[in-house]
Amino acid sequence: VLAPPAEGPWRLDVTDTGGLDRLALLPSPAAARTLAPGEVRVRMAAAGLNFRDVVVSLGMVPGLEGVGVEGAGVVAETGPGVTRLAVGDRVMGLLPQAMAPVAVADARTLVRVPDGWTLRQAASVPVAFLTAELGLVEGAGLGPGDRVLVHTATGGLGLAALQLARRAGAEVFATASPGKHALLRRLGLDDDHIASSRDLGFRERFLDATGGAGLDVVMNTLSGEFTDASLDLLPRGGRFVEMGKTDIRDPGTVAADHPGVDYLYFDLLAEAPDRIRDGLDRLAAPLADGDLTPPLSSSRDIRHAPEAFATLRAATHLGKIVLTLPHTWDAERTVLVTGGTGTLGRLLARHLVTRHGVRHLLLTSRRGPEAEGAGELVDDLRGLGAHATVVGCDAADRDALAALLAGIPADRPLGAVVHTAGLLDDATVEGMTPAQVERVLRAKVRSAELLDELTEGIDLDAFVLFSSVAGVLGTAGQANYAAANAALDALAVRRRRQGRAAVSVAWGLWEQSSGMTGHLDGQDIGRLARTGTAPLASADGLALFDAALAVDEPGVVATRLDHAVLREQSPATLPAVLRTLAGTGRRRATAPVPGVESDDATLARRLADAAPAERRHTLLELVRNQTATVLRLSGAHEVEDERPFREVGFDSLTAVELRNRINAATGLRLPSTVVFRHPTPAQLADRLHTELVPEQDTDGAAATVLADIGRLRTAVAGITDEERAAVAEELSRLLTEVGGVEDLLNSAGQSDLAAATDDEMFALIDKELEME
Structure with a gap:
């Protein structure tokens, strides 16, 4: 996760070209400069990611510089002579250094965002x-x-x-x-x-x-x-x-x-x-009317830019990828909290006011103002400087929820949704009735789906779903609850793929009992504790709420784990997702990259001092580690020596990045085609050996030949009968050149090499390889 500078405006850019690990959040003093005539300053909400940005980050085109050219946001200031736009307008278009919280642009290259669009959607449109x-x-x-x-x-x-x-x-x-x-x-x-x-x-x-x-x-x-x-x-x-x-x-x-x-x-x-302006103006009407629609898009927080760039480079996505800026809660808009009078809802309401500066809260529950402690909560929030309204509303009733949303005052429109409502109705799978399933799904899922549907045209700052670890781990007696929470997690993923705000937080148990957990007795708590999931203190839970928003993932798990308890359990009794965390599965850290971390010797010197077998191992590990980095794998152990790069997802861009990284680690200047001319990690390591250790030793050369014979044997197994004669002829010449063939033929009862049939020749080769 990229970290922004401690002070001042910043932007996403590259510290040096050659790899996605050069992306960084850098100071951007130009964002604060005095506006020239015709310019506007925009508070950015999102920026579109384009192939050009990947090309710049990899240094593939000399002279092409600067990532980020398009986005969407709100006009914060206008320069002299600007009449096309005004402060407060939601705009989209071309902006230099758009991947930043604040950007400056020529007003002619911007246009107002159509009503009903989110700024994430708008950021995907201009360049395309x-x-x-x-x-x-x-x-x-x-x-x-x-x-x-x-x-x-x-x-x-x-x-x-x-x-x-x-x-x-x-x-x-x-x-x-x-x-x-x-x-x-x-x-x-x-x-x-x-x-x-x-x-x-x-x-x-x-x-x-x-x-x-x-x-x-x-x-x-x-x-x-x-x-x-x-x-x-x-x-x-x-x-x-x-x-x-x-x-x-x-x-x-x-x-x-x-x-x-x-x-x-x-x-x-x-x-x-002027031509950009004319193009935007021609597109404005059909985009606003729906004759043209924004492309499919998915979004990532700008602090996760390397992952987003890697996804675009690999072309595993559909449509556009949009980078969002770290969100803030708009103090002038209303935050809706379902289940707002419950234990977690009350804790959260106070937290939103004291930590996030929220000033307008709409708290709903089935009983509304009649809920225990509702009046005291409103008074408490008023004392903290916020206005709170408590309303009785069944969020799973479409008409009731639509009326609630329609009643939010225009001067403080809806800005965020936090869905904490839900209920439990536990039973074993065998004893669970359809009515129990319906009650739980209605409270959790139906209400979430309606909130999603009825806020579709609103550009929300946040859409937070309170899910549960039951949907991640599976908990005894809660099949209906697990299904409901898994559905919430899926809803968040779907919204994010549509370019809309969403995060589903799978909570563990909180120490402070709620309407859903107050029935748990000591035995229940003990059973949960033995699974390694420990209760969360309220302060820790609220801190994890903030962390869930900061990491900007569609789904996160927020729970406290007791690792000592986990390690005591049999792996077979633990949910699969916990086995590695418990230490029952071996976690293999990425090995250091040979030749990069050494301060007292260059890679070439280390190779010169090493034995032949060690040289090849060092170079192979270098290739495997760099490959793992490019493919964003957990370590070199996931890279197979003989598996072709193309089979694991390499294309021209990943090949360039791997070449760049190996050049940086070795000091070589390998061509951009080197990866595909040496299509496996083992073959690429052989090429590096040739470049870095030109003096071939006998043992090393023999090892290379034997390795090649092993690869040849695999290849021969797949050829057709018609091709065997030609291959056999070439192999017979090779055996003659190697020498020692007569002994091999005599041992097989065949003294005349020329008279050997194709099948006999392949049998001899198989026998020789088995002897080796």
Whole structure:
């Protein structure tokens, strides 16, 4: 988790290029500078993450600098001459250094956020829709009847381009990784218009689908041979719109190699502010009317930026990823607390006022003002400077809840929801009745679903669900309660995938008894204690509430564990999730990276002083550790020596980062293709050995050959009968060159190598390998 500077404005950026571990929250004095004419200062709520940001962080394009170019927030100040916007406006658009709490931008590059949108949704829109509008529709002149290929169509840009291309009347063809084709089908594309972005098969597929005529326009986000294959889809000429940054071609060369093809490179950030303004203004109405909709999006707190960048780099997401800024509770808006007169609700209400500065509270319960202690609570909160209203409301009754929300005064609108309500109705699974299941699900889940539905158009500061460890660990006699809380956890995940605020906190037992736990006797408490879950003090619980908001995960567990008790239990009796925490499963820490931590010797010197076997082990561990870091694994033990990098998720970007990290650790200058030319950790370690220890010793060379023979044996097992003759012939030549073949043949009863059949030859090889 990234930590911001102790004082002053800050921004997300890179301390150096080459890897995602260079991301940091850095001082940003420019955010506080005096505004120039035409500028506005924006208090940021969220920033969109783009492929450009990953390219910058990895240093893939020289001269390309600065992460964060788009986002959404509220205008905090306007400079001289600004009439387009006013203080308090919710805005979205292009902002330099947008990944920050405060950003300064040209007012022409911003537009008001449509009513009913959250700022998280708004942050996902500007770059994607402006790029598709200005670069594809306007720049390429896309119109009715055009056939257009949209590459990587399930990303933010791709989803925007699909909408705008259809709106322009074009016939859309699309690529995406095979696991994402279901989304394209849901969006209305049939299989003839869908292909994989992971291989070159799209070229033949779309040529066949068009009877060889090909396409009129290609929106390209790929590179290398994929770009070449895309150009081949314009056999009659057409427009090729390059949106990527890593494989920019010369238009003249493209025109010579592909007659009639206009190569159009588009860079949104190179466009003049007036053109950005015009594009935003054209998009404003269809976005507000719902003719165009924000792309699918998911959000991560900016302090988790490295993980978000890694997700975008691996392309395992759908739509856009949005980075949110650490939220604050708006003192001028109302916080709704369901179950607000219960034990936890009263504790929380006081905490929201004293710790978070909340000034308007709406507390609900079934009995409302008639609940025990309700009057005293209101008086207590008034003494703390807050206005609290207690209302009787069944949150699982849609009409009642809708009326409650409609009654919140306009001058202090709803700003956050904390759902603490619930009930218990315990029984064993065999004895549990449908009525018991219904009562618990209604109180927990139905009310949460209604709160989610009825606040859909409100940009909430927080949406907090009080869940339980019962849904994580499973607790005896609480199958209905476990199911209800697991549903709350899932609801929070769904909201976050929609770009909306949510966290579900799976609480353990609190020391202070509540309406749900007051029935527990000493035996019950003892049974719970023996599971290793100890009661939480109220102060600790409230501190964990704050921590749950700070980590910005959709689901967290907040409980106190007694590790001594856990270690006394048999692993078979513990929930699986607790076994590692209990120490019954071995946790393997990531090993130090060889060559990086040493202050008194360089890696090369250490290798020179080591025995041959130790050299190879050191280099293999270096590769495995760096691979684990790039893939965000728990340690090198998760990286298999002989498993190809592609099989564990490597693509061109992860390969570049691994290359960068190994170069930094070794001082080498390996090419960007080194990972795929040496496609397993073992083979890459061999390459490092060749570079760092050029003097091959006999034992080491023999070990390398034997290792290669082992890999060869595995490969040979998979070839066809037709291929065996050619392989056998080459192997016979190799055996002759190695020498000692006659003894091997004589021991097998075959003295004439040339007369050996294919099967006999492979049998001899198998025997030799077994002897080794």
